Amino acid sequence: MKKQFDRRFSSFVEMGVTAWENRDNLGYAMKLLTDGVCDGCALGTSGVKDWTIPGIHLCWIRLNLLRLNTMPGLNFAELPAIADLQRLNEKELRSLGRIAEPMIREPGATHLRRLTWDEALHRISQKIRAVGVDRTGFYLVSRGTVNETYYATQKAVRFLGSNDIDNSARICHAPSTVALKQMIGHGATTFSYQDLLKSDLLVFVGSNAANNQPVLMKYLHVAKKNGAKIATINPYREPGMEKYWVPSVPESALLGTVIADASFEVRVGGDAAFMNGVLKYLIERGSVDQDFIQKAEGWEDLKASLATQSWEYLETSAGCSRDHMKRFAELYEKTKSAIFVWSMGVTMHKEGVDNVRSVVNLALARGNIGKPGAGLMPIRGHSGVQGGGEMGATPNALPGGIGLNAANRERFERLWGFPPPEKPGRFIVEMIDAAARGELDVLYCIGSNLFGVLPDPYYVRSALENLSLRVHHDIVLNPQMFVPSREAVIILPATTRYEMPGGNTETSTERRVIFNPELGAHRIPNARDEWRVLIEVAERVKPEGADKIQFDTTAAIREEIAKAVPFYEGIQKLQNKGDQFQWGGPMLCEDGKFATADGKAHFVPVTPRENRVPEGWFQLTNRRGKQFNSMAFRDLEPLASARRHEVILSEVDMKALQLKAGDLVKVKSAIGELEAAVKPGRVRPQTVIAHWPESNILIQRGQLDPECGIPAFRDELVQVLPLRPALTNAKSL
C-alpha cells in the first residue's frame, strides 16, 4: 500500500516539499519555473512548456534543483572548521547555502580564509605562469553548464596554448558521439521528440527514462495511445519502465500507464551480442531494408562478421537464448518505423563505442533513420551534455566537434587570430593520472565532484591531494573541495545560469538550442560568471594578445559561435524567452544524405566480447536513485522502492545465498567493499545492482574504452557475501 502511494503520488509530495524549501524566495522560484530553461536533464523546456505536447512540462528533478538557485549565500562567519566540513556529506554541504565569496584553504589551516577576487585571481594566474600551462588542466561539469560558458572557456584555454580541457560528457555519452559520427556523421539524436509520438516501436536499451528524464514518460503515454509498442532491453526490469504514473495526466496519475509491452533481460555488457543475434536472425529471414543497405557502406563486412559469430557465442555473451533474440526480431520486423533510445547501460563499458555501433547497425539495417517515427536517440541526462562537445570543450576536438587537424586549426586561427594548439589534450581520467604521477600541478574545475563520480575514489582523492593548486568555481560546496592539496584549494562563487547577464543557451537532446533569459531578481553579490573569470585568469597569465579572447556579453559569444560552428547558425538571433531553433532541422539524415565524408551511412562490424561470469561471482551494475548527477535528494527511489544503502539481487540468487529482503551483505570487488542491505528485484541472476556513485568504491580505475576514454563503470565482477553469522555459504564464493 505504502509503495503504491509512493509511486503514484511522490510527484505531488515533491511539489509540497519544494514549496516549503523555497518558502523564503517563492516569487523567484516561480519565476525560474515559468520563465527559465530547466537546468535538469536535457529534454529541454522554456518555462514549463515544451515543443512536443501541450500542457505543463515539469518534474521532480527540476523541483529539487530549484533550491540551488533560490537559496541565500552561506554565512562565512558561521562556517565550521575544515575538519568539521570534511565530515559533512554532499547533501549537508549543499544545504549550507550558495558559495558567497572567494575562499582559500592552505596547508595547516583550521578554517577557510576569505580572499578578494583580485587576490584569488592573482594567486591562480601566478601559479599557472610559474608551472606552465602544460602542467595545468581544466574541467567543466555538464550540470547546468551553458553553451556560452563552454565556448568562451575552451577558447581561453586554447589561447593559453593547451587542449587540456574536458567536460563531464566524457563519462556518459562519449561512446555515442564517436560511434554516431563514424556511422552517420552526426553525434546527436536524429529526430524530434514529436517522432516518438508517431513511431510503431520505441526500444529502450540500458535506459531508465522513468527516473532520469521523467517528462519523457508523458510522451510515452501519448505514444502508446497512438499505438506505439515499447520494448526494453536491460539486465533489470526497471519498475518505472514497466508501469508509470504520469502526474499531469489524470487517468495515468490514478491508474498508471503500462509502458513496456515486451522486456528483454540481457546480461550486463550483453547488449552488442543481443543486437548482433537479432540482426543475424533478420538477415536469415530477409527482413532487412535492401534499398537502404545498397546505398550504405560496410554491409558485406558486417554480414561476414556476423556469419563468424555462432549462436552459442552470442547466447553466452548476451546472457539470453536465441529464442529471446528472435522474439525481439519478430517484434521489430513487423514495424514500419522504430526508434532506438539508449543510455548509460550501453555506454559505460570498456566496449561502449562498439555497444553503440551494434544498436546503430540494427536500426540502419531496417532503414530506421531519416523518416518520420524512426531514428537514433542517445538520451542525455544533463542539460549541458549535448552542448559540451559541440562547443569544443573537449581535448581532442574544436568547436563543432571537428578534429585538431591542420586545416581545422587554420580555420580557427583565421577566426580567432591565434592558432589552436596542435597537441591533443588529456581526458579527465588522464589528467587525474597525471596528477597522481606528479605531472600536473594545477586543476581548474568549473563545477564537478570528481572525487564523487570517478571510479576508485580513494585513488582520485590521492591524485587531487598531489596537486599544488586546485580551483573550484561552483555555486555550492561539495566534498571534493575539502580534499587538501599541496599549496592551496581556492573556492570561487559562481552565478547560476539564471543570474548570468545577457542570458544564455543550452542544446537539448533533440538538438534544440534554447534561449534561457537572465532572471536576475536574485543575486549572490560576489558571485561571477565562470566564463568571465577564466578569461580574466587567461589574460593575467598571458596578457599579450588577450584582447582576442574578450567578450563583452553573452550575445557576443553567440555571435562568434554562429561563425565557429556553421550548424549553430541562428544562435546569434536568440534573445528572448522562448527563442529556439533545432540545428539540422527537425530530422537529420533525410533523403539518404549523411554527414559522413562520403555522404553515406556506414555499417560497422562489431564482435561482442566474451561475457562469462564465473560460478559464485556477480556482475556489478549501477542505477540512479532519487538524485541528479551525484546529488542525492532522497534516500528512497519510489519507482523501484529502493533505498540508497540497498543492492538489488534476483530471487534466484537470494535463495541460493539464503538471504531474505533486508539482510546485510558485503559486496566485494578487487579494490573495495560495500556493505548493503539486499532487496529482491526482477534482475538477471548473477547481477547485483547498486547505486551510483556509492558503488564507485568497487570499480577499478584504468579500465577505459580505448576509442573514447570512458571509464568502465559497469564491467566489474564482485562477490556477494552474506554478513549474518548463521550463513556460511559465503565460503564457496
Ligand code: SF4
Ligand atoms: S524532464 Fe528534464 S527537462 Fe523536463 S522538467 Fe524534468 S529535468 Fe527538466
